[in-house]
Amino acid sequence: MNYISTRNKNILKSPSQAIIQGISEDGGLFVPEEMPILKESIDQLIGKGYKDLAFTIMKYFFTDFKEEELRNCIDLAYNNKFDSEEIVPIVQRDGAFFLELFHGPTLAFKDMALSILPHLINTALKKLSIDKKILILTATSGDTGKAALEGFSDVDNIKIMVFYPQDGVSQIQKLQMLTHQGDNTSVVGINGNFDDAQNGVKNLFNDNNLKKELSDNNILLSSANSINIGRLVPQIVYYFYGYLNLLENKEIKSGEKINVVVPTGNFGNILAAYYAKSMGLPINKLICASNENNVLTDFFNTGTYDIQRDFKMTSSPSMDILISSNLERLIFEISDREDGLTKELVNDLQVRKKYKISPEMGEKLRDFYGDFAHENQVEKSIAQLFKTSAYLIDTHTSVAYSVYKDYKESTGDKSKTLIASTASPFKFGASVGKALGIKDIKDDFEMLEVLARMSNSDIPENIKDLKGKRIIHKNICQKHEMKSMVEKFIGSGV
Ligand SMILES: *Cc1c(COP(=O)(O)O)cnc(C)c1O
Numbered sequence: 001m002n003y004i005s006t007r008n009k010n011i012l013k014s015p016s017q018a019i020i021q022g023i024s025e026d027g028g029l030f031v032p033e034e035m036p037i038l039k040e041s042i043d044q045l046i047g048k049g050y051k052d053l054a055f056t057i058m059k060y061f062f063t064d065f066k067e068e069e070l071r072n073c074i075d076l077a078y079n080n081k082f083d084s085e086e087i088v089p090i091v092q093r094d095g096a097f098f099l100e101l102f103h104g105p106t107l108a109f110k111d112m113a114l115s116i117l118p119h120l121i122n123t124a125l126k127k128l129s130i131d132k133k134i135l136i137l138t139a140t141s142g143d144t145g146k147a148a149l150e151g152f153s154d155v156d157n158i159k160i161m162v163f164y165p166q167d168g169v170s171q172i173q174k175l176q177m178l179t180h181q182g183d184n185t186s187v188v189g190i191n192g193n194f195d196d197a198q199n200g201v202k203n204l205f206n207d208n209n210l211k212k213e214l215s216d217n218n219i220l221l222s223s224a225n226s227i228n229i230g231r232l233v234p235q236i237v238y239y240f241y242g243y244l245n246l247l248e249n250k251e252i253k254s255g256e257k258i259n260v261v262v263p264t265g266n267f268g269n270i271l272a273a274y275y276a277k278s279m280g281l282p283i284n285k286l287i288c289a290s291n292e293n294n295v296l297t298d299f300f301n302t303g304t305y306d307i308q309r310d311f312k313m314t315s316s317p318s319m320d321i322l323i324s325s326n327l328e329r330l331i332f333e334i335s336d337r338e339d340g341l342t343k344e345l346v347n348d349l350q351v352r353k354k355y356k357i358s359p360e361m362g363e364k365l366r367d368f369y370g371d372f373a374h375e376n377q378v379e380k381s382i383a384q385l386f387k388t389s390a391y392l393i394d395t396h397t398s399v400a401y402s403v404y405k406d407y408k409e410s411t412g413d414k415s416k417t418l419i420a421s422t423a424s425p426f427k428f429g430a431s432v433g434k435a436l437g438i439k440d441i442k443d444d445f446e447m448l449e450v451l452a453r454m455s456n457s458d459i460p461e462n463i464k465d466l467k468g469k470r471i472i473h474k475n476i477c478q479k480h481e482m483k484s485m486v487e488k489f490i491g492s493g494v
Helices: 017-019 052-057 069-078 110-114 115-129 143-152 171-178 194-205 209-216 227-250 267-281 295-302 328-333 338-354 359-363 375-389 395-413 425-435 444-455 479-490
Strands: 003-005 008-013 030-032 090-093 097-102 133-139 157-167 184-188 219-223 257-265 283-290 305-308 354-356 366-370 419-420 475-477
Touching: 003 017, 008 017, 017 115, 017 219, 017 227, 030 090, 030 328, 052 069, 069 219, 069 359, 090 227, 097 227, 110 115, 110 143, 110 227, 115 143, 115 157, 115 227, 133 143, 133 194, 133 419, 143 157, 143 171, 143 184, 157 171, 157 479, 171 425, 184 194, 184 479, 194 479, 209 354, 209 479, 227 257, 227 267, 227 419, 257 267, 257 395, 257 479, 267 283, 267 328, 283 295, 283 395, 295 305, 295 354, 295 366, 305 375, 328 338, 338 354, 359 375, 366 395, 375 395, 375 425, 395 425, 425 444, 475 479
Parallel strands: 097 419, 133 157, 133 219, 157 184, 184 475, 257 283, 257 419, 283 366
Antiparallel strands: 003 008, 003 030, 090 097, 305 354
């Protein structure tokens, strides 16, 4: 199976090529030439462990990988770097099922894909006999950065550079990135928000001068953002895993449809759920939960995607995004895979800052439900769930949980529901503690200790360690200086 660009179906790449390239040369995103349909019945998948299931799903997408190559990538990714043997535990609270995606090394769901992406890229390089170095450019709203650094650190022939919004990430997120060791890494704060960082990185990908300079140095550019299909596909797996868990535990009957609620920013995670549904997973509604940056809520309710509004800084910083890149892949699907139309709409967004889809396209969005949570709801839900169920959730997960409660009340839909729990509450401890009314705390680390005591759990080692670690990355730049930062990093000959 090949991959095509959302903006030009004549651009055709093998899976390995698409993974290495990250983004199509015309600026479009790679999508499968044809969406794979699961040949096995869902019931046949019962009993598979996470890794085996991952192989079953991913083989549909990475068709040029040999079985042992793909299994090897999976083994290297989902090992004891995860603090839970199940990889993704599922916890039932308050009538919903929380799919805990944060048991990897950086305590957010980004680990689910970024622990395997480096191995996919390395295998793809070998398969295509590409004898070049790779430079991974990444924009982060806080969690991708550290997860990518962790995944790509000290991998031969790969350098990684991360751009984050200097004032737009939590203290823990920032410390995780700035203290990161690894000779092949660079972390740069930009004076701007996540959209600026992401636009800047996209522009670098389209900069032919830069590409020439890099190629003169025997370097290829690639991406660790969810625009890379190698990041999206591994995220399909856990929706199957969650469904099968409910099936095995007799919470649902064979074929019964469930709802999925996803706290959304760049639209990668929920798109993976949509892909799972397209492959045949029985999903009823895909509930897209936003924070106060509620562009997607308006889009699902009106058909207009309009970014002319204030960018808000919220307690769920990894979702502080106005331009959700992966929506382009959904637009492509609901336009019946019209590359010309997709290109036109994306262009409207660039030029007019908005676009409107046709009523026919809107019809195809019926599987989705969009809503958002206000900051005070996010806090209230954290406190309520802790009080009623002794279960601590982070701010991002609370956005999803808040939207879920409203959805259930306003629709009366009683379908069993999986809520994507995207980060450990300890990763956003300051906001979680505030929601619980904890006051007079000297710093974030003390807050973590209080939270651990209250919830009768341990502070995850990877966060505890941060205290007292040396800051290694001190670079800051303006939006227009990103290119020269890349050139400096390359020139440093690391
Ligand atoms: C990245 C992130 C999200 C948003 O996921 P998208 O795939 O960008 O929609 C939600 N929660 C957390 C904790 C994240 O790190």
